[in-house]
Amino acid sequence: MLYVKNLFKSYEVGKTKYQVLKGIDFHVAQGEFVAVMGPSGSGKTTLLNCISCYIPFDQGSIMVGGTKLAGQDEDTLAKIRNTKLGFVFQDFMLLDGLTIRENILIPRIIQGKVGKDAEELVDRLVAMFGIGHILNKYPAEISGGEKQRAAVARSLINNPMVILADEPTGNLDSKSSRAVIETFIEAKTKMSATIFMVTHDSFAASFCDRVILLKDGTLYRQLENHGSRGEFQDRLLDVIKEMSA
Amino acid sequence: MTQTLTMRAIEKKLQKADRKHARLYLFCNFIALMIISAYSTLMFSRTVQTVFPKGGDSRKQMYGIFVMTLVGCVVFTIYAARLFFRHKSKQLGILMAIGASRKRLRPGLFREVLVLSSFSAVLGIVAGFPFVWVVWGTFRLVLVDSSQMVLDLDFRCLFVSAAFFLLVVGLACLFAWRYLKKTNIMEVIREEHINEPVKELGRWCGPAGFLLIFAGAVTGYYAPLAWMTLFSAYPPSWLSVLYAPVFVGVYMVMLYTVVYGWGRNKKNPYKNIVSRGMMKFQAKQTVNNMLVVTVLIAGGAFAIFYLPTVGLTSVFRYESYPYDYFYQYPADQKVPGEETVRELADKYGLSLKDWNGCEYISLGVDGNVQVSDEGKKFHVEYHPIQSEARILSEDAYFTLTGQETDVSPGTYLYVTDTQESSIWTDESARNLTNMVTRECLDTEFAGYLHYDLLSNEIGYYVLDNDEYEKIAEGLTDEWRGHIVQFNADGRDSYQFADAFYDLFVSSFDESCEHAYFYNKVSKIVAEERGETYEIEEEWQISYNDTDNMSFKLFWAYSPSFRILLINEHLCLMGVLYMMFLFIFIVCLVTSLVVCYTRCQTIVLNNRYIFDDLKKLGATPAFLSKEVRLQCGNVFKVPATVGTGAMYLMYALLLYANDGKVTAYEAIGLLATLGIVALIGAVVYGTYRGSVRTIMRQLGIM
Numbered sequence: 001m002l003y004v005k006n007l008f009k010s011y012e013v014g015k016t017k018y019q020v021l022k023g024i025d026f027h028v029a030q031g032e033f034v035a036v037m038g039p040s041g042s043g044k045t046t047l048l049n050c051i052s053c054y055i056p057f058d059q060g061s062i063m064v065g066g067t068k069l070a071g072q073d074e075d076t077l078a079k080i081r082n083t084k085l086g087f088v089f090q091d092f093m094l095l096d097g098l099t100i101r102e103n104i105l106i107p108r109i110i111q112g113k114v115g116k117d118a119e120e121l122v123d124r125l126v127a128m129f130g131i132g133h134i135l136n137k138y139p140a141e142i143s144g145g146e147k148q149r150a151a152v153a154r155s156l157i158n159n160p161m162v163i164l165a166d167e168p169t170g171n172l173d174s175k176s177s178r179a180v181i182e183t184f185i186e187a188k189t190k191m192s193a194t195i196f197m198v199t200h201d202s203f204a205a206s207f208c209d210r211v212i213l214l215k216d217g218t219l220y221r222q223l224e225n226h227g228s229r230g231e232f233q234d235r236l237l238d239v240i241k242e243m244s245a
Numbered sequence: 246m247t248q249t250l251t252m253r254a255i256e257k258k259l260q261k262a263d264r265k266h267a268r269l270y271l272f273c274n275f276i277a278l279m280i281i282s283a284y285s286t287l288m289f290s291r292t293v294q295t296v297f298p299k300g301g302d303s304r305k306q307m308y309g310i311f312v313m314t315l316v317g318c319v320v321f322t323i324y325a326a327r328l329f330f331r332h333k334s335k336q337l338g339i340l341m342a343i344g345a346s347r348k349r350l351r352p353g354l355f356r357e358v359l360v361l362s363s364f365s366a367v368l369g370i371v372a373g374f375p376f377v378w379v380v381w382g383t384f385r386l387v388l389v390d391s392s393q394m395v396l397d398l399d400f401r402c403l404f405v406s407a408a409f410f411l412l413v414v415g416l417a418c419l420f421a422w423r424y425l426k427k428t429n430i431m432e433v434i435r436e437e438h439i440n441e442p443v444k445e446l447g448r449w450c451g452p453a454g455f456l457l458i459f460a461g462a463v464t465g466y467y468a469p470l471a472w473m474t475l476f477s478a479y480p481p482s483w484l485s486v487l488y489a490p491v492f493v494g495v496y497m498v499m500l501y502t503v504v505y506g507w508g509r510n511k512k513n514p515y516k517n518i519v520s521r522g523m524m525k526f527q528a529k530q531t532v533n534n535m536l537v538v539t540v541l542i543a544g545g546a547f548a549i550f551y552l553p554t555v556g557l558t559s560v561f562r563y564e565s566y567p568y569d570y571f572y573q574y575p576a577d578q579k580v581p582g583e584e585t586v587r588e589l590a591d592k593y594g595l596s597l598k599d600w601n602g603c604e605y606i607s608l609g610v611d612g613n614v615q616v617s618d619e620g621k622k623f624h625v626e627y628h629p630i631q632s633e634a635r636i637l638s639e640d641a642y643f644t645l646t647g648q649e650t651d652v653s654p655g656t657y658l659y660v661t662d663t664q665e666s667s668i669w670t671d672e673s674a675r676n677l678t679n680m681v682t683r684e685c686l687d688t689e690f691a692g693y694l695h696y697d698l699l700s701n702e703i704g705y706y707v708l709d710n711d712e713y714e715k716i717a718e719g720l721t722d723e724w725r726g727h728i729v730q731f732n733a734d735g736r737d738s739y740q741f742a743d744a745f746y747d748l749f750v751s752s753f754d755e756s757c758e759h760a761y762f763y764n765k766v767s768k769i770v771a772e773e774r775g776e777t778y779e780i781e782e783e784w785q786i787s788y789n790d791t792d793n794m795s796f797k798l799f800w801a802y803s804p805s806f807r808i809l810l811i812n813e814h815l816c817l818m819g820v821l822y823m824m825f826l827f828i829f830i831v832c833l834v835t836s837l838v839v840c841y842t843r844c845q846t847i848v849l850n851n852r853y854i855f856d857d858l859k860k861l862g863a864t865p866a867f868l869s870k871e872v873r874l875q876c877g878n879v880f881k882v883p884a885t886v887g888t889g890a891m892y893l894m895y896a897l898l899l900y901a902n903d904g905k906v907t908a909y910e911a912i913g914l915l916a917t918l919g920i921v922a923l924i925g926a927v928v929y930g931t932y933r934g935s936v937r938t939i940m941r942q943l944g945i946m
Contacts, residue, residue, distance in 0.1 A: 054431050055431060074346065075346045075348060078341065078344055078345060079344070079346070081343065082344020082345070083344070087342060087343055093343075095259060095340075096262060097259045097263065098255065098258060098259065102255065105250055106343060107343050107344055109250055109251065109252055109255050110340065110344055110349060112251070112252065
């Protein structure tokens with residue numbers, strides 16, 4: 001579903017060039033829930049931004065559902081973002097002037113395809129994520145956890161190939177974080193959603209099928225979740241400790 | 246419900262939710278267009294066109310003010326638009342992040358700005374008419390109400406408003422296009438401010454700035470004089486470039502002020518470190534804004550200081566004249582005599598008193614003349630007969646003024662005003678010539694006499710009685726004249742003064758149809774040298790329009806009727822001041838909007854710093870102090886520099902006119918301090934309001 005091959009990305013600050021990603025290779029399969037972890041500066045957010053088509057990359061390739069991202073014009077990239085990708089941001093990024101229903105439907109509205117099916121999908125998603133009661137409220141009237149679950153619903157409204165989540169639990173308390181992670185799991189199990197999540201939170205990552213660990217712009221290790229969640233979190237923490245040593 | 250959920254519907258809903266941000270933009274456009282529309286109505290009205298003489302300084306000032314108003318209004322709308330689009334770009338960024346292309350967003354955005362800018366602009370243009378009517382009416386009510394003060398609509402003013410309307414709408418579309426192009430998804434998502442990489446500012450910057458201000462002001466002021474002395478040529482206009490260091494200096498001083506401040510606290514070196522730390526990254530942007538605001542406030546102060554410093558001085562002067570009526574005329578003109586004037590006064594129920602008068606003669610006086618050569622060069626020539634001088638005898642001067650004088654033979658006394666502030670003086674005359682007999686009289690300056698009514702551009706010399714008689718021998722009526730003065734017994738009548746003015750002017754023949762700077766002696770000697778003596782066409786006057794301000798100001802025999810002078814002066818000042826009031830309002834409102842938007846920008850850029858400080862345990866008191874410090878510089882420094890510089894400039898101008906500040910000018914300067922306080926109060930009020938808004942936005946309150 002998502003292929004990243006030999007990805008290089010650098011930034012120039014003044015006269016200094018910083019190589020942030022140094023040849024990253026991985027793929028995410030359909031219906032897989034994958035987390036990316038790593039210390040600050042490891043390149044995880046840069047990686048996500050490249051996949052999100054927000055920033056160009058220097059070398060390598062990214063393919064989403066068979067479509068190459070490199071060399072596309074701005075309009076095509078916008079279309080890819082709208083139809084093939086779903087986004088969940090740390091700061092929710094809901095539009096304050098719209099109700100939750102309208103916010104969830106925004107990707108469809110941009111596409112110009114708001115039909116009965118979309119309306120039904122909204123109802124199904126909000127029921128699944130337990131936010132049906134806030135559908136006609138505005139972002140300022142609901143909690144952070146509810147906002148993020150609404151954002152997850154928005155990311156799913158176009159049946160995207162991959163949902164890209166950037167620190168989705170970063171601004172939430174533990175209870176709300178768990179509720180948000182559960183929406184991802186619901187989406188994965190009930191809608192076969194593919195989720196690619198950048199996080200610092202080992203608890204959130206422990207719910208994933210696989211965790212990609214980055215260090216200094218390279219892929220340090222990939223861990224697969226075969227056993228219980230608790231045991232997977234322990235393994236994760238051990239590798240993180242090892243990485244920091 | 247879903248059927249209505251189109252992009253258009255969503256845009257409408259978002260626009261409705263954004264009303265708060267659009268309000269400032271609408272307000273600014275509305276105010277700008279209202280002011281432009283009102284100003285152009287005023288400018289093209291018949292009264293203003295009549296009151297301000299063609300080619301005169303006041304008309305040039307009016308156009309100058311209009312240009313400043315236009316610039317102010319453009320800056321005003323640009324800043325409001327920038328703030329509006331700054332808020333808008335977050336919304337655009339979110340929509341782009343979830344897949345809306347710029348192309349998809351463009352129609353909605355353009356539709357929105359077109360509606361907002363057109364709506365506010367049209368409303369502003371329409372509101373301009375009642376606004377100018379109210380301002381005009383207030384001036385008539387409070388200051389002066391004469392038949393001259395009629396406000397009528399000339400449709401040419403609509404062209405100006407229409408042009409500005411197109412400019413506002415064009416700018417709005419340009420900004421929409423620019424912001425849409427510039428909106429960066431990454432910045433919106435991360436809400437990061439890319440800080441301006443500022444090099445550490447040297448501590449020398451502030452003192453060096455002051456040095457540059459001083460050096461620029463001195464060089465700029467004295468350079469033209471030095472040029473004329475060194476090269477015997479008129480200074481070229483590019484010499485004004487020498488003032489440039491003043492602006493660089495002001496920039497450096499402001500930069501230093503926002504980065505370091507002037508009060509060093511040795512006991513507590515970490516005082517205000519957070520605020521200064523934030524400012525280090527935004528100092529240049531902030532100072533650029535502050536400079537714009539300084540210029541705007543200085544422009545506003547220049548306009549509003551005019552009345553108390555310059556306008557009132559004249560009123561005080563007229564009030565101090567010892568006679569209500571004073572006039573002069575050549576002996577060959579059939580001007581109504583005392584009996585006729587008293588009869589006319591009777592018709593208006595007015596009796597006259599203190600009637601007196603005397604004779605004067607006109608002679609040729611020698612002098613140095615600046616003669617233009619090729620290019621901008623000139624040389625100075627001595628002419629034994631250079632211009633016309635009006636001469637009084639000791640007795641005639643006594644009759645007029647009641648001042649006994651004893652002029653030594655071979656000398657003259659020159660009449661100036663009681664404050665000795667007149668620029669029309671002559672201390673260099675050495676030779677007087679009877680223009681009929683060409684008899685000469687050697688003389689020299691022996692001092693001043695003081696009589697306000699004789700202190701004007703024509704200039705009066707007083708001679709010893711015997712010398713006067715001797716030199717006057719053989720003069721025809723063309724070279725003789727009379728001076729008359731009298732008072733109204735009781736309250737004066739404007740109607741009488743007006744009727745007498747008409748009667749007085751109509752009694753002159755064509756030989757007197759010229760401005761005071763037409764000099765018949767200069768004409769005679771020029772023609773004797775085989776040269777032509779000409780006055781520029783724009784300075785010609787005509788009996789066809791004797792009510793015109795330029796006729797009253799420039800006619801060689803213009804009488805001094807106190808009630809008319811004050812009325813006309815107030816009328817002129819009223820109209821001029823209305824213009825100045827406009828520019829003041831524009832400049833002040835624009836500068837306040839720029840300051841407000843700058844403070845908003847500082848907050849938007851530093852919101853996360855304030856959040857972090859909160860997390861680190863900063864109290865609301867600490868945070869509000871930081872906000873006040875950030876905003877304080879933006880408001881207070883330009884207001885202080887702008888008003889201070891203009892106050893100083895006016896004081897220097899008043900001083901430079903005659904090398905002193907007269908009592909009237911001192912009163913004017915004191916009155917100006919009141920206006921400074923008023924400006925200060927308005928700026929302070931807006932500053933407090935901005936701080937409150939920002940604290941609310943940051944959740945500090």
